[in-house]
Amino acid sequence: MLDFMEHVQNAFYEASHWNVDNSYGALNATARALLDFQTPRGLRLQISSLAAPNFATSYTIGSVGVVDGFVSYLYSSLPLTRSFKSSNLDLHNVIRGYRHLQELRRPDEPWWWEIWHGGRRIDSRNTLLYGRIFLPQSTLEALYLRRLSPTRQLKISAVSDSTLNNGGTLLAVLQSDYGKYSTEYMYSTDSALMGVRGLYNFGPDPRAEPPTAQDVAERAHGRFSAGAELYYGILNKSGGISTGLRFTTLPNHAGFPYTMTLTLNPLMGNLSSTYSVKAGPNLALCSRFDFNFYSYESELQLGCELWRRRRNTDVEWAVKKLRPGWERPTTTRDEDVSGILKARVGQNWRIGVLWEGRIKELLFTLGASLDLKKREQIFRAVGIELQYSS
Amino acid sequence: MAFNFNWSPLIADTSRAREMLTTALNKSPKPPIIVDDIIVTELNLGSTPPELEILEIGDLAEDRFRGIFKMTYSGDAFLTLKTKVQANPLNTYLSRKPSFASPEPLAAAAGLTIPLQITLSDICLSGFVILVFSKQKGLTLVFRNDPLESLKVSSTFDSIPFVRDYLQKEIEGQLRVLFMEDLPAIIHRLSLRLWSPEYQELEEEEERLNSFQDTTAPIDPLATNPPDAVDDFGNPIETTAGSALTLDTASEIHASFSRKNILRLAALSESQRTLSLFTPGIRDAVFRAWAGHADQPNSGVATPVLTQSSLSRIQSTVSSHKSNPSSLASGSTGNDSHSSRPTLVSSYSSTGLTLGANRLRTHPQRKRKKRVINLRKDRDGAESSGASTETSTPAPSANVSETSSLMHEVIQEEDFATTPKNEPQRAQWLDKRASTRTLREATDSSTNGKSAEKTRPEALLPPAPLPSDIPRAQTQSKQEQETDWTEKRTSSSSSTRPAPLSHTRLQRATTPLLRSLSFDRVSAASSSVHPHQAYPSRHRAMSPPYAESLASSSGGILEQAWMLKMAQEIARKVSEEKSRADAAASGAGARESILHHPQPGRGAKAAAAMWAVEGAAEMDAPPAYQA
Structure with missing residues (x-):
């Protein structure tokens, strides 16, 4: 489950029309969400609040043997309108799961942002400031x-x-997203690491003229993307490189959504392929296969995400009888969600289990990571996280 | 002055050193480039020993040494390590960085682990070594400066100059740390393991948890008096006091019991107090139940009930040995307590045993058996208490109990009414008793013997009033611990005696016995051919009252120890006196005199001589005697 502050940052991206998924770094976000999720350790309590649309605070106290915690503040120049109350926020915003990519949207025109007042431009760039002390x-x-x-x-x-x-250490990233492609340039003060990332989406260019009616009818069902990254540390004279491919279905796709990625690290000989499927509205499955053609090491991982919903038997029959186009009263979509189960298992029997959900006004995350190979100490980490936000 | 350093045994077996190096290398957090355990596969110290030049010797004794050496080494030692390294520099670089400011590469940081073998050879060392050795603290070896001069690192990546240089640099740095920090610790631990058995025990504790095997040599606490013997209050026993106890050296030896054994004995004792069937394993112990078979032929005349009860008891020979003197002692002082329990009369039966065994302890087993035969020849077949003294089974002492029970029952009834007065004091005593309880029970295994004996009357007389029995026992045991408590007690019932209560009490104990002896125990006394052997029979004569107290007192070590001393003192005095008397008479004549009449009279005389303070009431003949 996303931290409150991550949630707020995502809301800022959304409010400022920034597509987080259109980046080479997010190429296999689905697989990472389903396979590399973090299991909590110990007990963690978080109380947070979006006191004003521009200001958020969060306090966390945790205990893994020793008591620690952090205090964080966030300021956003852009008012955030999304609901952050833990009692009625949209669980899909805080649960990282299968990322169903949307159609690329055309970037805003620069003049859209201009605000003139009395013959002078008074608009300013949207900014987000965030600080956290442990x-x-x-x-x-x-x-x-x-x-x-x-x-x-x-x-x-x-x-x-x-x-x-x-x-x-300090990391500066300059990101550009033109829809059709995106680039990132980064510099880290630590060992003067420089990096370049790029992603190119094949298919129609969203920046082109507005599509005709025929184009709309023949929309693509999927998108093919390719990207690469290059890093070089000036001080330690070492670098890294990787390339990646992704094919993902778009909402237009008739069948179940799926995503395939293939990444290659030619320097280290690492080849990784993932295949993720959203098998239903409540189920996503993912598999990943890693192979290193220098050391011949391989690894297979499987993961799943299951949304468990309470059956509302009282109105079930009524819902079935409704005609398909009937507008259902839109309360919150996740009213009936009793919990989300995430599980992963590796070939060496390392298992991670996560149970997330909402009880009354609290968001909870229960997790454990197990190692079945070690009989004497199967539980490697167990934890629970509770979040409350208003 | 010359030192002889033997280098060759160090070369012989390096497996343990390899293990310790492996653990030492893996203990500290490894650099992220090393992704697996570092395993020392080969370690050879070479044939060339290091050169040592003595610069200074600060302290020199048999068990300690402190000196400073100048060490130079350029030998053929080598060390081979195996591990796995992360070949992706980006991976290792990022693993140390906080994720918040990490560029989070997609796949550029994918790992590639490569097995790596490193051989360190051509080690050149030169430095000042401070060596401190003490037998207790082990060997401490400290390098005063960085001893590493040069080193050759050869690895799997020798063909790549960049990696080779990097490894050379890294390993030199690590080795410097090893020499300055880890090596002294390793050597210290090794030396501790070698010289300090305590540390060894600590190390192997886990192994011993599973198998109850003591690595320490078994110490027979009865073999010798401990040189640093302490009494029950923790004060060292003076040699003079020790000589007073020389009659039976084993009597004080409980002080030398180790804590471990104390605990075990406590467990054994506890298990016999309750319905628990658990019997802890005690090493070097022979249980009476096992010995029972061998002894049965000797005590064939014993009543079946008694035999059965004796067999049912599990008792180590050690504890039985120890229990005997203490039971004797407690018995000798027990006259005041017997009154409360009319039903325990039959516990007299045990005293015959305990006395005999006490006496016999100093004799070898074989001799004991021979004496059994002798005694039985002298006595009636039915009078088997003599036999019981020889065999360490309590079984065959039925006759004693039968004869003496009558009179003591009367005595008890006399005092019975007064006993409740003791109740208030009991509460106070209970506290202190609880604190000393474990120690007491454990240290002197006589408790086992006592508890064993306590069960006996129940075997004979089923409706024994146990509940009243145990508290009563507590009061009594407390009473004997400190004299001021005794003062309190004197106000109540039977203890109107003055402060040196031991004397009076003993007196009281002896007098009825001697009297009772006169009619039915004389035959037992006749068994003692040698004058010296007469006193066991005399003790036996004392037996009825103190056996009762035995049964009554659930055993306090303090009390017992004190009573032991007293009993031994008495015994010694009696024997001295007796030997004096015997010296006057000829051997055969003496025997006759002991046999038939003089014993009670002499005993009474002796008692009168020793303890003139005896009260008139106590001089009254017990009803049994009158009967």
């Missing part, structure tokens, strides 16, 4: 996010920690 470690995290233009965003994240070299 106690008692005294680690400080800071994030500066600025929409430079409708197609460009600057993201600077920094960590201050006395245990790090030079007392901290």
Whole structure:
């Protein structure tokens, strides 16, 4: 389950029309959400609030043997209208699962953002500021996010920690998203790492002239994307490279949605393929196969996401009798969700289980990671997280 | 002055050193480039020993040494390590960074693990070594400076100059840490394992948890008096006091019981107090139940009930040995307590046994058996208490109990009414008793013997009033612990005696016995051919009252120890006196005199001589005697 602050940041992206999925870094987001989810450790309680549409606070206290916690604040120049109350937020916004990609949308025209008043431009760039301090470690995290233009965003994240070299590290990323393709340039102060990422979407260009009616009828059912990344550390003279392909179905697709990715790291000989399926409204399955053609090591992982819903038997018969187009009263979609189960298993019998959901006004995450190979200590980590936000 | 360093045995077996190196290398958090355990596959110290130059010797004794050496080494030792390394620099780089400011590459950081074998050879060391050795604290070896001069690292990646240089640099750094920090710790632990058995025990504790095997050499607590013997209050026993106890050296030995054995004995004792069927394993112990078979022929005349009860008891020989003197002692002081339990009269039966065994402890087993035969020849077939003294089974002492029970029943009834007065004090005593209870029970296994004996009357007389029995026992045991408590007690019932209560009490104990002896125990006394052997029979004569107290007191170590001393003192005095008397008479004449009349009279005389303070009431003949 997403942290409250991550949720707020996502809301900021959405409000500022930034497509997070159109990035090479998000190429296999579905597989990572289904296979690499974090299981909580120990007990963690979070109380957060969007006190004003522009300001959010969050306090977390946790205990894994020792009691620790963090305090975070967020400021957004853009008023956030999404509901963040834990009692009625949309669970799909906070549960990372199968990412059903939408049609690419055309980037905003720059002049859309212009606000004129009295003959002068008074509009400013949307900005997000975020800070988090961990106690008692005294680690400080800071994030500066600025929409430079409708197609460009600057993201600077920094960590201050006395245990790090030079007392901290800073990463600056300049992201550009033109719809058809996206690029990212990044620089990290740590060992002067520089990186370039790019993603190209095959198919029609969203920036082209508005499609005709015929084009709308013949919309693509899927999208093919290719990307690559390149890193080079100037100080340690080492680098990394990878390329990736993805095919994903779009909402237009008649059958069940699925996503396939293939990534290759030619330097290290690592080949990874994933296949994710949204088998139904409540079920997503995912598999990943890793192979290294230098060391011949391989790994297979399977994962699933299951939304469990309460059966409303009283009106079940009535719903069945309704005609398909009938507008159902839109309360909250997740009213009947009793919980979401996520599970993954690897070939070496490492199992991770996550049970997330909402009880009354609390969002909970129950998780455990198990290692069946180690008979004497099967449970590697067990944890529970409770979130309340208003 | 010369030192002889033997290098060759160090070369012989390096498996343990390899293990310790492996654990030492894996203990500290490894750099992220190493993704697997570091395993030391080969370790050879080479044939060339290091050169040591003595610079200074600060302290030198048989069990300790402190000195500073200058060490130079350029030998043929080598070390081979095996591990797996992460070949992707981006992976290792990112694993150390906080994820918040990480570029989060999609696949560029994918790992590639490569097995790596590193051989370290041509090690050149030169440095100052401070060596401190003490037998208790082990060996401490510290390098004063960084000893590593040069080192050759050969690995799987020798063909790649960049990797080779990197490895060379990294390993040199790691080795410096190893020499300065880890090696002293390893050597210290090794030396502790070698010299300090306590540490060894600590190390192997887990193994021993499964199998109850003691690695320490078994110590027979009865073999010798401990040199640092302490009494029950923790004060060291003076040699003079020790000599007073020389009659039976084993009597004080409970102080030398180890805590472990104390616990086991406590468990054994506890298990016999309850309905628990659990019997803890005690090493080097012979249970009476096992010995019972061998003894049965000797005690063939015993009444069936008694035999059965004796067989049902499980008791180690150690404990039986120890129990005997203490039971004797407690018995000798027990006159004041017997009054409360009229039903326990039959417990007299055990005393015959305990006395005999006490006496016999110093004799080898074979001799004991021979004496059994002798005794039985002398006595009636039915009078088997003598036999019981020889065999360590309590079984065959039925006659004693039968004869003496009558009179004591009367005595008990006399005092019976007064006993409730003791009740208030009991509460106070209970506290202290609880604190000493475990120790007491465990240290002196006589408790086992006592509890065993306590069960006997129940075997004979089923409706024994146990509930009243045990509290009563507690009061009594407490009473003997401290004299001021005794003062309190004197206000109540039977204890109108003055402070040196031991004397009076003993007196009281002896007098009725001697009297009772006169009619039915004389025959038993006749068994003692040698004058020295007369006193066991005398003890036996004392038996009825104190056996009762035995049964009554559930056993306090303090009480017992104190009573032991007293009993031994008495015994010694009696024997001295007796030997004096015997010296006057000729051997045969003496025997006759002991046999028939003089014993009670002499005993009474002795008692009168020793303890003139005896009260008139106590001089009254018990009803049994009058009867």
